[in-house]
Amino acid sequence: MTLPSRVKLVDVGPRDGLQNEKQAVPATVKIELVHRLQAAGLKEIEVTSFVSPKWVPQMADNAEVMAGIQRQAGVRYSVLTPNMQGYQAAVHSKPDEIVVFAAASEAFSQKNINCSIEESIQRFAPVVEAARAAGIYVRGAMSCVVGCPYEGEVAPLQVGRLAQLMKSIGVQHVGVADTIGVGTPLKVKAAMEATLQHYDVNDVSGHFHDTYGQALSNTLASLELGVWQFDTSVAGLGGCPYAKGATGNVATEDVVYMLHGMGIDTGIDLDKLVDAGAFISDFLQRKSGSRVATAILNKRLG
Template sequence: MSLPSRVQLIDVGPRDGLQNEKQPVPAAVKIELVHRLQAAGLKEIEVTSYVSPKWVPQMADNHQVMSGMTRQSGVRYSVLTPNLKGYESAVLDQPDEIVVFGAASEAFSQKNINCSIAESIERFAPVVEAALAAGIAVRGAMSCTVGCPYEGEIAPERVAYLAGLMKQIGVQRVDVADTIGVGTPLKVQRALEATLQHYDIDHISGHFHDTYGQALSNTLAALQMGVWNFQSSVAGLGGCPYAKGATGNVATEDVVYLLSGMGIETGIDLDQLVDAGVFISGHLGRKPNSRVATAVLNKRAA
């Protein structure tokens, strides 16, 4: 068992976390959230996406957010670009990395973006090519790598297939995502093993949802394989649209506490992170969806 000595977290709260919120979140609040996350020590932040505002109205202020934030040296700011039009819009705001996405489930791909997995990758090929030519890093989000709301369990071969397609078009690193949070440790390890057929451990990140309370167990299972890059969301922002009332992304606070307790360095200040979660949760009119934040806040109140 070779645990990494350091882990780098990508906080996806500003993008993945907020995109499904019904109430509009002002650009100024999103900018403040980014500032608080980087002040807490986060070195990678997924800021926004360049999708049609008709489909995701919450991200319509992408230019405003990207141009309004104060960038910190050494922090990587990534954005989601679903097509060439999105990329052309994004490139004006100088992101450090663009994110394209594909599903390991054919049914999910059809329902989500109306095309097959292979067709979705064909669409992304020119986006990846343009980004690399412009010196912008490219990450590929691989969704539904262990389970799908339509197909059920996903075979590791499907994950390997998707990873291979991503590699072919030049995607530099990939996220192995348990999008609906049904994964358990061994299933997650099989999905990671399948991805390792095409990417080395330094170019794979874990993205686990906590729908069934398995995200931290799955994080530990990935750590045991040497994965050192993970995605999480401050205050556990972001629900799971396919499991009503279920929690979505694992809370960054919970992952930081786990890693810290294992002696794994993150460079993140837990107290400042909790404060960032309190800030955005307060704006949304609820408490942070993080066990660790709740415990820290109760301790402070006492």
């Protein structure tokens, strides 16, 4: 078994992490967070989403945030675009990548976006086509790959079917997401293997929530399959509005600490990353969701 020697992390904190925050987070704070993440060495950052402010008021400042970022060469800035309207609004802000999403669970799709999986894919087809014609990279997020709050267990067969549908409309890369954090290593491996039947290992990433404390184990299980790209969230920000009690994405700091301890390169400066997490946690007036950040900050206090 050979583990990847290098891993790329996509920090989804500014978008996935902050979207459900009840208190308003000003654009200036979001921009500062992006700047701190890129200063820490992150090469891909999911910045915002172009969704209706009626549904996600926290992201109403999407264009302002994108315009305010001092872009760095070699960093990819991605945005979520749920439909053609969102894509058309996003294009003006010149994202390097757009993200479309669909669920592996029929029930989740109905509850989340009021349509079937097939319908959601048809809805994205013109978005994918337009983005690729404009030279914008397209990433697909596949949610609920091991479990759904409404349907329970999700079979690997359903995950494979969704990956195939994503491939059929031209999605270039897919993220295998355990949205409610119920996955354990063998289940996550099965979902990954189902995806790898349709996508090359270089075009697949893992996205694990830490609801049951399994995210690092699930990351390791994916690394063992050769997967070398993962979504993480600084300070463990985020949750899922459709999954009661689902905690945030796995903390970027925790994944970086684990990878560095395994001799796997990330290009990320852990101390600067901890500072970025402390910055946003201080603003939100709560403790970081990262165990590693907590340990390092306590150690600094001596």
